[in-house]
Amino acid sequence: MSPTCAKECHQEITQRKGLHRAAQESCESCHVVTDQEKHTFSLVTKTREELCKKCHSLPHQNVAHPPVRDGKCYECHDPHGSEYPHLLVADPRRELCTRCHSQTVGQAKHVHGPVAFGACVICHKPHGSSEPKLLSVDSKTLCLSCHPEVEAKTGSHGHKALEEGCTRCHDAHASNHPYQLHELAPKLCLQCHQQKFDAMTKNAKVLHGAVTVEGGCSRCHAAHSSTLPALQRGTQPGICLDCHNKPTQTPDGTDLADMAALLKNNPNHHGPIREGACTSCHSPHAGDHFRLLIQDYTPDFYAPFKLENFQLCFTCHIPDLVLKQTGRGLTQFRSGDTNLHYLHVNQQKGRTCRACHEVHASKRPAHIREAVPFGSSGWMLEINFRADEQGGSCSPGCHTPKTYVRGDSVKPTVLKADSPVKGSDSTP
Ligand code: HEC
Ligand code: HEC
Ligand code: HEC
Ligand code: HEC
Ligand code: HEC
Ligand code: HEC
Ligand code: HEC
Ligand code: HEC
Ligand code: HEC
Ligand code: HEC
Ligand code: HEC
Ligand code: HEC
Ligand code: HEC
Structure with a gap:
């Protein structure tokens, strides 16, 4: 021939x-x-x-x-x-490889851009390679060649997980989850963080719904890197209000306030919230205290006085506020020398801080509440608190209208020296 x-x-x-x-x-x-x-x-x-x-x-x-x-x-x-x-018998950037590798993509819902195109040879060598899986270069370098922005920028904290390569979390080809993830959080994250998660949550009395809900970890944490500590995706309260922008329910059916609305409608924000530190009071994942608080804070309206009942407040505030019966420089809530905090709180049937204060935000000075619940009916009685240079007054349903006058202008020290959050207060 x-x-x-x-x-x-x-x-x-x-x-x-x-x-x-x-x-x-x-x-x-x-x-x-x-x-x-x-x-x-x-x-x-x-x-x-x-x-x-x-x-x-x-x-x-x-x-x-x-x-x-x-x-x-x-x-x-x-x-x-x-x-x-x-x-070649077929277009190498389209169907050459899929003639034998139809399962690489299969029926998966989310297909990686170059794979959907069929451009297998962008990443794989057709004959042989010194890299595993016939890759043209090592897998992480390969990914970063097209996604350089994923690498932690200088000054930001990188996630150690990336050291194990991108394919620990992403399927290079396709998966049923967005971003071709192998799994969604929390499953994805627990492949490596199970032990820590168990330690945090196993015996905890309160478990935050955010950590168990699908995708939850990712609502608070960035996957690759962050300029904020602990890979936080954004600043607080933003990451919290991302979910708490509507009323939420606890597993036992209690309705929780819409925090975004509450903060918006009450311009006088408590120091730590102005500092963007919800987690100075709440554990983000799980905890042993009511409402995920990092320290004890009694859930009751009236409670026999014990400092431990208010430990939360006294991680930042000075305990003498309620411990000392008389004296100046302890609180503005005094009548002459008489400490009215002591008077109200430090008793067998003491009022808890909750009886008078909002803890997140308020319209009144000193975060005094607008109203208190009365009896079991859910009736709200207005407190009508007013503050002025000399003292203040209220006319609650609890007793006849009362006024207190300090008689001098000695200002209290509001925060402990080692308070984790400082402030420059909104006290008028
Ligand atoms: C590099 C080797 C090679 C050369 C050179 C070559 N062929 Fe082929 N040819 C093959 C192979 C391999 C087959 C497939 C045979 C098989 O499957 O058994 C084939 C098959 C064929 C067939 C069968 C039908 C088909 O297309 O499969 C014909 C006709 C044919 N060749 C003609 C030619 C002619 C004419 C030339 C010269 C112009 C030529 N071949 C040169 C390797 C070659
Ligand atoms: C008789 C010798 C001979 C045989 C047998 C032979 N080839 Fe070739 N092949 C060549 C030559 C010569 C060239 C041109 C080399 C060059 O361009 O550097 C070539 C080039 C090629 C190229 C490159 C084409 C391009 O455009 O880049 C491919 C692919 C190829 N051969 C595949 C095959 C395959 C598959 C077989 C077996 C079916 C085969 N060859 C058998 C001699 C052969
Ligand atoms: C004729 C069938 C066939 C074609 C066409 C084919 N492959 Fe394969 N490929 C195989 C077989 C068989 C294996 C080994 C079994 C497996 O892993 O599926 C394999 C394995 C692989 C592997 C895994 C290698 C490893 O070390 O585990 C990669 C990557 C691969 N092929 C890429 C490609 C690419 C890219 C193309 C297109 C350029 C392609 N294949 C075209 C048959 C084929
Ligand atoms: C964006 C780069 C990229 C593209 C495009 C790509 N792959 Fe891969 N492929 C990889 C990486 C990375 C691995 C190794 C996966 C691992 O180690 O987990 C891999 C592994 C494989 C394997 C080994 C088995 C497996 O699934 O781990 C096969 C087979 C394979 N690819 C085939 C293909 C085929 C066929 C195409 C085109 C439809 C393709 N790949 C397109 C990056 C790519
Ligand atoms: C799985 C598909 C596949 C198989 C099997 C395959 N090749 Fe290739 N070959 C390719 C592709 C795709 C290219 C295009 C070059 C590239 O993308 O790297 C290529 C390119 C070539 C070239 C030219 C460019 C170069 O790399 O030198 C030659 C020669 C060649 N192949 C020879 C062979 C021979 C000989 C065999 C059998 C021993 C073979 N190929 C088997 C897919 C294949
Ligand atoms: C050749 C360039 C290229 C390589 C190499 C590459 N990608 Fe991609 N990747 C793309 C393109 C193109 C898209 C689709 C465009 C888009 O959606 O932004 C994409 C999309 C993605 C997406 C989804 C992005 C989104 O917003 O939906 C992820 C996740 C991803 N790639 C991860 C990887 C990983 C992991 C690797 C390494 C295994 C890798 N890529 C290698 C080009 C590449
Ligand atoms: C610890 C798991 C994990 C690792 C390791 C990982 N990713 Fe991601 N990646 C994710 C998650 C989760 C998302 C979804 C968006 C989010 O939560 O930020 C994502 C999103 C992406 C996106 C699309 C959106 C964006 O943020 O740009 C690209 C592209 C991407 N990853 C590429 C990569 C590359 C490249 C690597 C390796 C250098 C890598 N990923 C390593 C978990 C991971
Ligand atoms: C491949 C294993 C792996 C996966 C998957 C993984 N991580 Fe990590 N992660 C690590 C390692 C290793 C560290 C560093 C050691 C440590 O703090 O436990 C780390 C640290 C962290 C840290 C602390 C960072 C710091 O600077 O304090 C956070 C937060 C985190 N991971 C969140 C996540 C989330 C959210 C996911 C799921 C989207 C995830 N991780 C998936 C391995 C992984
Ligand atoms: C992914 C959505 C989501 C994000 C983000 C989120 N939460 Fe939650 N949170 C919930 C859900 C759902 C509940 C009610 C159900 C439960 O706890 O199981 C809840 C309950 C709470 C509770 C009451 C817990 C109880 O059971 O008494 C507090 C306190 C809380 N969140 C604080 C925060 C703080 C602080 C942040 C930010 C660091 C935050 N949340 C971010 C979804 C979220
Ligand atoms: C509501 C927001 C939120 C959610 C949801 C969340 N985290 Fe966190 N996580 C944080 C914050 C804030 C920190 C910083 C430490 C602190 O303030 O207590 C943190 C710290 C961490 C740390 C490092 C500190 C440590 O305790 O070692 C890891 C690891 C971690 N988270 C993993 C996860 C994983 C895995 C998930 C999902 C199962 C998850 N997180 C869900 C907000 C969250
Ligand atoms: C100074 C400590 C402190 C800070 C800072 C703080 N909280 Fe709270 N939070 C509490 C206390 C105490 C409760 C329980 C209130 C009660 O039941 O009287 C609570 C309750 C909650 C509840 C349940 C609300 C309900 O209706 O029972 C949510 C949700 C919540 N906080 C979210 C947040 C978010 C989001 C931030 C940041 C914007 C934040 N907290 C900052 C102390 C704090
Ligand atoms: C009976 C109502 C009432 C109760 C109960 C109460 N407070 Fe107050 N508190 C006030 C009033 C009124 C002011 C504002 C005084 C002023 O500025 O004239 C105040 C002020 C404060 C201040 C600002 C600094 C200062 O002392 O002037 C702090 C801090 C404070 N209270 C903490 C607490 C804590 C912690 C509890 C619970 C242990 C508590 N309060 C219980 C009424 C109360
Ligand atoms: C994480 C630290 C922290 C915790 C915990 C905390 N506070 Fe505060 N509190 C502050 C800071 C900071 C200010 C602002 C002080 C300043 O700007 O001088 C403040 C101010 C106040 C004020 C005075 C506001 C004014 O305008 O005079 C009241 C009342 C108050 N806190 C009550 C409470 C109560 C009640 C608790 C417990 C439920 C509590 N705080 C827990 C940090 C904290």
Whole structure:
């Protein structure tokens, strides 16, 4: 056989866009006649698998693609010529690989951009590679070559998880979760943080719904890096109000306030909230105290006095506020020398701080509440608190209208020296 075969009968072989040099030069380098009469041919080698190796030797690599290793060059290349480059039997950026690897994408809902396109050879070498999985470079470098923004910028904290590569969390090809994640949080995160999570939550009395709900961890934490400590996705209260911008229910059915509305409608914000530190009072994940508080704070309206009942407030405020019966410089809530905090709180049936103060935000000075609940009916009685230079007054349902006058202007120290949150107060 010679190129005349192509000219005379087998034109289709030479009419392709790309021709194999070997076929242009001589048909006989691959075909030999077995029966001239019947016009039958066999290959010059015993098997198809040996044929190409006669003239081509591919560089040896650690990882060889099985069809290449087994000499099945014809699975991807046409021995004569092709419309596609490199004599390929199909478009390498579209369907060449999926002819055998249809399961790589399968029915998954979220497909990685280059994979959806079919451009497998952007990441994989078709013959062999020194990298596992025939990758053209190591997997993380590969991802970062197209997604450089994922690497932690200088000054920000990176997530150690990235050291194990991007594919610990992402499927390089496709998955049923957004961003081709293997799993959604919390499952995704607990692959590595299970132990810590168990330690935090196993015996905790209160578990924050945010950590168990699907996607919850990611509402507060960035996956790759953050300029904030503990990989917080954004500043507080923002990350909290992302969910607490509507009334929420605890598992026992208690309605929780819409904190976004509460903060918006009450312009006088408590010091730590002005500082953006919800977690100076609340554990973000789980805890042993009522409402996830980091310290005890009695849930009751009246409670026998014990300092421990108000430990939360006294992580920042000075305990003498309620411990000392008389004295100046302890509180503004005094009548002359008489400490009215002591008077109200430090008793067998003491009023809790809650009886008078809002803890997040208020309209009145000193975070005094507008009204208190009365009896079990849920009736609200207005307190009508007023403050002035000399003292203050209220006319609650609890007793007849009362006024207190300090008689001097000695100001109290509001915060302990080691308070975790400072403030420059809104006290009028
Ligand atoms: C590099 C080796 C090689 C060269 C050169 C080559 N062929 Fe082939 N050819 C093959 C292989 C391999 C097959 C498939 C045989 C098989 O499957 O058993 C084949 C098959 C064929 C067939 C069968 C039908 C088909 O298309 O599969 C024809 C006809 C053919 N070749 C003609 C030619 C002609 C004409 C030339 C010269 C212009 C030529 N070949 C040059 C390797 C070659
Ligand atoms: C008789 C020798 C010979 C045989 C047998 C042979 N080739 Fe080739 N092949 C060549 C030559 C010569 C070139 C041109 C080399 C160049 O351009 O550097 C070539 C080039 C190629 C190219 C590159 C084409 C391009 O456009 O980049 C591919 C792919 C290829 N051969 C595949 C095969 C396959 C598959 C087989 C077995 C079916 C095979 N060759 C068998 C001689 C051969
Ligand atoms: C799984 C599909 C596949 C198989 C099997 C395969 N190749 Fe390739 N080959 C490709 C692709 C795709 C290219 C295009 C170059 C690239 O993208 O790296 C290519 C390119 C080539 C080239 C030209 C460029 C280069 O890398 O030198 C030659 C020669 C070649 N192949 C020979 C072979 C031989 C010989 C075999 C069998 C031992 C073989 N190929 C098996 C997919 C395959
Ligand atoms: C003719 C069938 C066939 C074609 C076409 C094919 N492959 Fe494969 N490939 C296999 C087989 C068989 C294996 C080994 C079993 C497996 O992992 O599925 C494999 C394995 C792989 C692996 C895993 C290697 C490893 O070390 O685990 C990668 C990556 C791969 N192929 C990429 C490609 C790419 C990219 C293409 C297109 C250029 C392609 N394949 C085309 C048959 C094929
Ligand atoms: C964006 C880069 C990229 C593209 C595009 C890509 N892959 Fe991969 N592929 C990878 C990485 C990275 C791995 C290794 C995964 C791992 O280690 O978990 C891999 C692994 C594989 C494996 C080994 C089995 C597995 O799933 O781990 C096969 C087979 C494979 N790819 C085939 C393909 C095919 C077929 C295409 C095109 C449809 C393709 N890949 C496109 C990056 C890519
Ligand atoms: C060749 C360039 C390229 C490489 C390499 C690459 N990607 Fe992509 N990636 C893209 C493109 C293009 C998109 C789709 C465009 C988009 O949605 O932003 C995308 C989208 C993504 C998305 C979804 C983004 C979104 O907003 O929905 C993730 C996650 C992703 N890639 C992760 C990876 C990982 C992990 C690797 C390494 C295994 C990787 N990429 C390698 C080009 C690349
Ligand atoms: C610890 C798990 C984890 C690791 C490791 C990880 N990611 Fe992500 N990635 C995520 C999650 C979760 C998202 C979804 C968005 C979010 O929560 O911030 C995401 C989103 C993305 C996105 C789309 C949106 C965005 O933030 O840009 C890209 C692209 C991306 N990842 C690429 C990468 C690359 C590249 C690497 C490796 C350098 C990597 N990821 C490593 C978990 C991870
Ligand atoms: C592949 C393992 C792995 C996965 C998956 C993973 N992490 Fe991590 N993460 C680590 C390692 C390692 C550290 C550093 C040691 C430590 O603090 O436990 C870390 C630290 C952290 C830290 C503390 C960072 C700091 O600076 O204090 C947070 C927060 C975190 N991860 C959140 C997440 C979230 C949220 C997810 C799920 C989206 C997740 N992690 C998934 C391995 C992982
Ligand atoms: C992903 C949504 C989400 C985010 C983000 C979120 N929470 Fe929550 N939170 C909830 C849900 C749902 C509940 C009620 C159900 C429960 O706790 O199981 C709740 C309950 C609470 C409770 C009452 C707990 C109880 O059971 O008594 C407090 C206090 C709280 N959140 C504070 C915060 C703080 C502080 C932040 C920010 C650091 C925050 N939340 C961020 C969803 C969220
Ligand atoms: C409501 C917001 C929120 C949610 C939801 C949340 N975290 Fe956190 N996480 C934080 C904050 C804020 C910190 C900083 C430490 C602190 O203030 O107590 C933190 C700290 C961490 C730390 C590092 C500190 C430590 O305790 O070692 C890890 C690890 C962590 N979180 C993992 C997770 C994982 C995993 C999930 C999901 C199961 C999750 N977080 C859900 C807000 C959250
Ligand atoms: C100074 C400590 C402190 C700070 C700071 C703080 N909280 Fe609270 N939070 C409390 C206390 C105490 C309660 C219980 C109130 C009660 O029942 O009287 C509470 C209750 C809650 C509740 C349940 C509300 C309800 O209706 O029972 C949510 C939700 C909440 N806080 C979210 C937040 C968010 C979001 C932030 C940041 C904007 C924040 N907290 C900052 C102390 C604080
Ligand atoms: C009977 C009502 C009432 C109760 C109960 C109460 N307070 Fe007050 N508190 C006030 C009033 C009124 C002021 C404002 C006094 C002023 O500015 O004239 C005040 C002021 C404060 C101040 C600002 C500094 C100061 O002392 O002037 C702090 C801090 C404070 N209270 C903490 C607490 C704590 C902690 C509790 C619970 C242990 C508590 N209060 C219980 C009425 C109360
Ligand atoms: C994490 C620290 C912290 C905790 C816990 C805390 N506070 Fe405060 N509190 C502050 C800061 C900061 C200010 C503002 C002081 C300033 O600006 O001088 C403040 C101010 C106040 C004021 C005075 C506001 C004014 O305008 O005079 C009252 C009342 C108050 N806190 C009550 C409470 C009560 C009740 C609790 C317990 C439920 C509590 N605080 C827990 C940090 C805290």
